[in-house]
Each structure stands twice: as structure tokens, then as C-alpha cells.
Amino acid sequence: MNYRYLYDGIDDQIKLVDGTYITPINFDNGATTPPLKSVTKIISDNIKNYGPIARGVGIKGEYCTTMFGQARKIILNFFGLGSSQSHTVVYTKSDTEGLNLLANVLIKNKDDMILTTRMEHHANDLPFRNAGKMVYVDVDELGRINIDDIEKELIKAKGKIKVVTVTGASNVTGYITPIHDIARLAHKYNALIIVDGAQLIAHTKIDMSGSCEEEEIDFITFSAHKAYAPFGSGAVVGKKEYLNEYDPFLSGGGCVAGVFDDTVIWSSVPERYEAGTQNFFGVIAMAQALNELQNIGFENIQDHEANLKNYLINNMKNINNVTLYGDTNYTDDRLGVIAFNIKDKNYEEVSIKMATEKGISLRCGKFCAHPYVYRLLGVSGCDAYRDIVSGEHYYGMIRASLGLYNTVEEADIFLNYLEYIASRRSSLRRSRKAIGRVKF
Secondary structure, eight states: OOOGGGBSSTTOOEEOTTSOEEOOEEOBTTTOOOOBHHHHHHHHHHGGGOOOSSSSOOHHHHHHHHHHHHHHHHHHHHTTOTTOSSEEEEEESSHHHHHHHHHHHHOOOTTOEEEEETTOOGGGTHHHHTTSEEEEEOOOTTSOOOHHHHHHHHHHHTTOEEEEEEESBOTTTOBBOOHHHHHHHHHHTTOEEEEEOTTTTTTSOOOTTOSSGGGOOSEEEEEGGGTTOOSSOEEEEEEHHHHTTSOOSSOSTTSEEEEOSSOEEEOOTTGGGOOSSOOHHHHHHHHHHHHHHHHHOHHHHHHHHHHHHHHHHHHHTTSTTEEEOSOSSOOTTBOSEEEEEETTSOHHHHHHHHHHHHOEEOEEEOTTOHHHHHHHHTOOHHHHHHHHHTSOOOOOEEEEEOOTTOOHHHHHHHHHHHHHHHHSOOSOOOOSHHHHTOOO
């Protein structure tokens, strides 16, 4: 099906370097997605109703407070928790803020251990490095993680691993993590599980309750701007019992029940973690987008995106001089995230050429997942360090990441120009000589 009619702005033409106008192709949905029309409409419909949330008495304020609360119910329902009393929704401005929140409130002892993988986005790695002792599970030669390796580390730690935090889907290869299997292992060894859902929630159905109590996801974080509501919002969906145990990492107005000369009584969750004036429009946009995705149906979403993903991968495999990363034979556990390079051509310049000459938006670089990208490229730790310190940034990839509105016609335009660039002898390459000049 063609879902383009659901989206705002995607058919607005742009001007290329040669002066011609063209309808752009956005294959950078892993970074940020365009808004659904229903999301734009809910912002427009409510702009004149804006008022304070849970502060004061007034018609507009009461209206906004009600919608703000209803959005939590929509989000809980989206994750299969509509009738659950165990979880709550804490609004954040991004997935990154949500993971920082959890790192700050769940890990209180520097000797506690946190297990994660070398597949992670920096947002699901760096916040935990200062919280406790990190344990990393490495990836195999195709970039996948093996959950048996996770269990080995849990056994080895003898109960000291308090949190297992994993990506729901990689932003580099699109691999989908078996989160419920990992939850079962984490709970078996008395650890909590956090899922970084940023790349997952817009593409496949997530039921946090799993098929049994052992498979339940304790916490999930996400950003709405990767799910067709790019208005600066995100959320943590997590267990109340743990969040109520800790002081907030951000404090101020709105998060307290009482403040006295020498003590503070914090509000219960979720308000405890929502200090300050909240992003009303971001929250209602987020709830509307999740509602719309449910209405479209995740079977439809998965079928459409899987067909397009496989069409691209199968055709890219047949283009000379194109290198693909990740498993290109078995792709059932991959979302529409395709990382690649062209032999002897610089990844940045290829991406710029695609954008300026054909209006095709891609991502290039290391995608805020440096350790993972270096592993996929086969780059040693020493060479990786020199790459950054030298400022040369020789190592990197190009990424195409798909959204529901992308089409086979767009894929053909991309494939034709990719083949054209890959077959040309050109200056799109960068010398490595500068790397050798770095002294240690």
C-alpha cells in the first residue's frame, strides 16, 4: 500500500544544486520522521486551548490537564498495559533523557553492575558508565548479539548485575533484539530490564507484558520524533514500585507534595519525575501518533516495510562495489535499516552527492554507535582512536532507514543513482595519509 497520504510535508519540492525542483526522498527516518497529518492537526486544533497543566483553576488549564492525563492511558494501551496497575508513563523530552533518568534513579551503588551490549546507541551506554560497573556483551561477525552470552555474564556476576539494558532494534543494522527472552534471563538472575525502544516502536508491535510474568519488560524508553510526532517529546514507561523508591534527578515545581524548611515530600510517580512546565503539545502529538500507528495496524506496517527492505537489500547486493553490513541473507530479524559503503568512495561525499543532486536524504558517519560501527568495519581499537583524534574521520558508513510512507518508486530512484555512483571512477575518496601523522 501507499501510505503517503497520511503524512505532512513529504511531497513539498526542494531545489537541487542545478536549480531544478524535485520531490525529495527521505531515507533518514532512523534520525527523525515527518509528522502524520493527524499529528499536525491535533497541534493546530489545540493551539488556542493552551493553558497550564495541573496548576491553577481555569477552563483551558483543566482541558489541557485532562488531555495530558489521557495521553498516559493511550501510551499504556499502546504497549499492552491498558489494564495494568504496575506501570506508569513519565514524560521526557527524548529517549536520551529517559535513559539518563533511569541510570540516575535505578543505580545507586557504584559497585552495582549494569549489563549492556556493543550494539547500543550511545544513549543506552554513556548514561550508565558513571552509574556503576559496566559489563558488555559483544557482537558476532555479522553484528548480532547472542543471548547465551548474556546469560553467561549474568551467571558470572553472581547477582551483582542489577540492570540489563538493551536496544529494541539497532539503529545501524536494524537487528531486532529478542527483548522478552532477555527479560526472562534478567529476571531469572534478579536483574531489571530496560529496553531502548527508540528505533523499534514505530515499526513493530510491543507488548510489554509478554506471554508471562517472567517476560514482562520493566522499563522502555522512546522518542516521539522517530515515530511521526517530531515535537520534542518522549517517555519512560516503567514499573511504579521502583520509580517510587528514588528521588528525582530533576527537581523544581510540580514534582513535590510538600516543601518545608528542612525537608521535602516528593510527589508519587509519574509527577515525581516531571518537574517544571511540561511539553503539552509534544505529549498530545506523541499520543496521537501512537494511536494512529495502532489504527493502521502493525501487521500492515511490518509487511510494507519488510517488502521495501528486502527489495532494497536484494538489489543492492547485485550492485558492484557496494558493501552491505549485517546479514543480507537472513533478514527476518532486521528492520528497514541498511548500512553500506561504496568501494574507494568517501561515505560523507557520497551522501552529500545523493542529497544535492537527487534530493535523497541519508545518514552518514557512525550513527552515535561508534563501538558497533568500528566492529562492523573491522577497525581495531587503536585505529579507531587515531581516526577520532586525527580529525580525519576516515571510517564511517552510509545508512538508509525506511519509514511507512516510503515507496518502491523511491527505492528505484535511489538504486539507480547508487549504481551510477558505484560504477564511476571519481574523486569521491579520501586519503588515509592524515591518520598516519597522529603521534602517540
